[in-house]
Amino acid sequence: MHTPIDLATKLATFSEAWQPRTVALFNGHDVMVAKLRGDYHWHVHDDTDDFFLVLHGRLDIDLDDGETVSLTAGQVYIVPAGVRHRPRASEEAHILLIEPTGTPNSGDPLTAAPRRVI
Template identity: 50%
Template sequence: MKSINLQDKLGQFSAHWEPQVIADYNQNDVMVVKFIGEYPFHKHETTDDFFLVLEGEMIMDIEGEPSKTVKAGELFVVPKGVVHRPRAEQEVKVLLIEPKGEPNSGDSDRPPATKPRL
């Protein structure tokens, strides 16, 4: 048991769209990620998708709905089975929580990230 400094962890990498595992929570990976641009539309059939914006601003595109802007200090949960795409016009820093082994790419053609541990 120890505290984890999110800014310290975010300072240890520069790659975009490559989540880094920083902690374990039950059967979930707690991760930090940086991204800019857009990820492909995808869905997760069996799990919700959790995003907590730490710094910057994220836009969540949801199939068939208006885009949602998520600002620093706000979280957004995409229910399982919902087609979505996170994107950002400028770099955004986000905390993610996903079940261990869940590919971040969902059902898209993009290869899933390796999710290294910091």
């Protein structure tokens, strides 16, 4: 297939916050979009970095060392593996994530959102 993926169209198919949707596969990684509202819980990914690209809105990422990284549309931040963090969005934000397929978004398979492909 040679059809581009329209991220805005994919984002329009759901309304739930903190429930990423896989829109493509890339070298064993899920390329996902998500809508964020409010605070997510503190968590860590021991074995993988956490990639955030803001498509719309503003995203704050609190880090365990007391720092907060603030991102707006078009900005990327990568939380290194092993760094405890908490994403939060005071108003709805849309993001693109890239993670190895099977990585739990919460850092814990027991509390992770189910993998959904759209």
